[in-house]
Amino acid sequence: MTVNEDSFTDWNNREEIAESMIPMIGKLHRERDVTVLLHSRSLVNKSVVSILKTHRFARQIAGEELSVTETLPFLRALTTLDLGPSQIDIGMLAATYKTDDRGLSVEEFTAEAVAGATGADKIERREPRDVVLYGFGRIGRLLARLLIEKAGSGNGLRLRAIVVRKGGGQDIVKRASLLRRDSIHGQFQGTITVDETSDKIIANGNEIKVIYSDDPTSVDYTAYGIKDAILIDNTGKWRDREGLSKHLRPGIEKVVLTAPGKGDVPNIVHGVNHDTIKPDEQILSCASCTTNAIVPPLKAMADEYGVQRGHVETIHSFTNDQNLLDNYHSSDRRGRSAPLNMVITETGAASAVAKALPDLKARITGSSIRVPAPNVSIAILNLQLESETTREEVLDHLRNVSLTSPLKRQIDFISAPDAVSSDFIGSRHASIVDAGATKVEGDNAILYLWYDNEFGYSCQVIRVVQHVSGVEYPTYPAPAD
Template identity: 90%
Template sequence: MTVNDDSFTSWKNREEIAESMIPIIGKLHREQDVTVLVHSRSLVNKSVVSILKTHRFARQIAGEELSVTETLPFLQTLTTLDLGPSQIDIGMLAADYKADSRGLTVEEFTAEAVAGATGENKIERRDGRDVVLYGFGRIGRLVARLLIEKAGSGNGLRLRAIVVRGGGEADLVKRASLLRRDSIHGQFQGTITVDEANSTIVANGNTIKVIYANDPSEVDYTAYGIENAILIDNTGKWRDREGLSKHLRPGIDKVVLTAPGKGDVPNIVHGVNHDTIKPDERILSCASCTTNAIVPPLKAMDDEYGVLRGHVETVHSFTNDQNLLDNYHKADRRGRSAPLNMVITETGAASAVAKALPELKAPITGSSIRVPVPDVSIAILSLRLGRETTRDEVLEYLRDVSLHSPLKRQIDFTTAPDAVSMDFVGSRHASIVDAGATKVDGDNAILYLWYDNEFGYSCQVIRVVQHVSGVEYPTFPAPAA
């Protein structure tokens, strides 16, 4: 047998193992509300090849490839345990087991590592929480995709309605088509049908009412059977407490804004300050995509090195508020053609850092350039540190943060030497550290942080909504503090 034959046989064996994992992952998710992860990446509803690629990715961040032969025993052991709702990272279980020297069996080690999700410790499955989307643009449709994707167990967030202004003939069909096909993010994973008579879209079995209204005051959500719902405002039309309070109509309990909040509206970056949300807070903001991209790495660097001052320059994809061709715009430069120009503009991300990370006393400045790409941006974060360090030390630290810290869902890490922006379309992290571009000289560090300003940000929004709704389940093994 040749080397090529050996490689192909190995691939086929791993395919077979990954194939056997799919029904186990699906059953755990549907019946016990358990989401199986590999290094913070969900394996729910993934194909054979996607499972293998997710395992292989561990090589970039952990230094060596992770095989399905290593993780399968842990997955099989989970089926024998009395698990409650949780997220369980079999990649981390395999890595921690390899580092453990006590001589435990896989079964003993797994039972110990996930003890917080079993027996008397497990939390009860909660009733689903209604969610309403107000606005159905770029972020609204991606949030809808995520809500539908996560509805598999039937006990999490339930997308009940979408509120939009009437758009004329075949409005519902056109909106469903935009949900079904996306030029950047591809096809919707599942089936979508339209019931024009009842003004509903049915996506993967989820019946979503489409409500037409020109103002929040026109809607009584209880008339549609919606109760105690979280409303996600994707329009950005109202950003202060007074304006957003208009959404607190019958049937709505909380309002989450997908734009920077003004005044006393809390700006929340999941992973950094979501635990500061007061139980009785009814209005909050998920800040901006750029704020979500820079605050987690800023916190990580400040925790380890101290940050004395910083500047962030964002090279940002163009957005819907710019013009396709030169035309009037209330901003000075945004009226110029977005696909033809680099456009200097402002960013509020630097000033928003103080709201999300008040313990960081360092002054942070910022500016932005819009460039002719449709999605994925990069934040160049230049920092003056509290002590001198080396490039290798910083990279090893950030690699570890992306793997083991409470910020591992926010910060990703890539060593790919040929990485470009389109490689990060669909990333679920708030930002991705580009190891190859990182520069460190004494107490100066420059981090290059990629981020999918549409999808990665939408994932952060969903995490905040899960947290305030009470369906953000604990992760095991627990990340290091």
């Protein structure tokens, strides 16, 4: 047999193993509300090739490829346990098992590692929490995709309604079409139909009512059977407590803003300060996409080395508030053609750091340049540290943070030397550390942080919503502090 045939046989064997994993992953998700992860990446509803690629990607962060032959025994062990709602990382199970010298079997080790999700300690499945989207633009439609995706188990969050202003003819048909096909993020994974007579979009079996309204104070959500819902305002029209309070109507319990909040509205970056949300807080903000990109790695660096001061320069994709061609705009430079120019503009991300990291005394400044790319941005974080270090130490630290720390869902790590912006479309992390671009000299560190400013940010919003709704399930093995 030739080398080529050996490689092809190995590929076929791994395909067969990945195929056998799919029904186990699906059954755990549907019947027990268990999300199977691989180094923080969900394997639910993934194809054979996607599962294999996710395993292969492990070499970017862990240093070596992870094989499905290594993770399959742990997945099988999970199917034998009486699990409650949880997220279980079989990549971390496989990695920690390698370093365990007690001679336990895979089954014994797995049962011990996920003990908090079994028996008397397990969380009981909860009734789904109603969610309403106020607005249905770029972020709104991605939030809808994520909410529909996460409704697969029948629990967790349930998208009940979308509130928009009435457009022209075939309004609901056109909105459904924008949900179905996206020029950047591709096709919707599933089926979408429209019931024009009842103003409903049915996506993967989820009936979503389209409510037409120009004024949030005019809507009674209980009339649509909605109760105790979390409303996500993705219009950005109101950013202070007074304006956002307009949404607190019958049927709505909490309001989450997908833009930086003003005044005393808490700005929340999941993974960093979401545990500071007071149970009775009704209004909160998820800050901006850039704030979510820089705050987690900034915290990781401050915790390890201390930070005296810093500056963030954001090279940001153009957004819908800019003009396609030169035209009047309330902001001087944003009136110039977005697809034809680099446009210097302001960013509030640096000042928002203080809200998310109040204990960080370092002064952080920031500026931004909008560039002719439709999605994915990069933040260049230039830090003066309190202690000297080396490039190797910083990269090892950030790699470990991305693998095992409580920030592993926020921070990703890539060492590919040819990575470019389009490679990060669809990333679910708040930011991705580019190892090859990182520069460290003494007490100065410069981090290059990629982020999908649409989808990655939307994932952060959903994490906040899950937290305040009480359906943010624990992850096993538990991340290191």
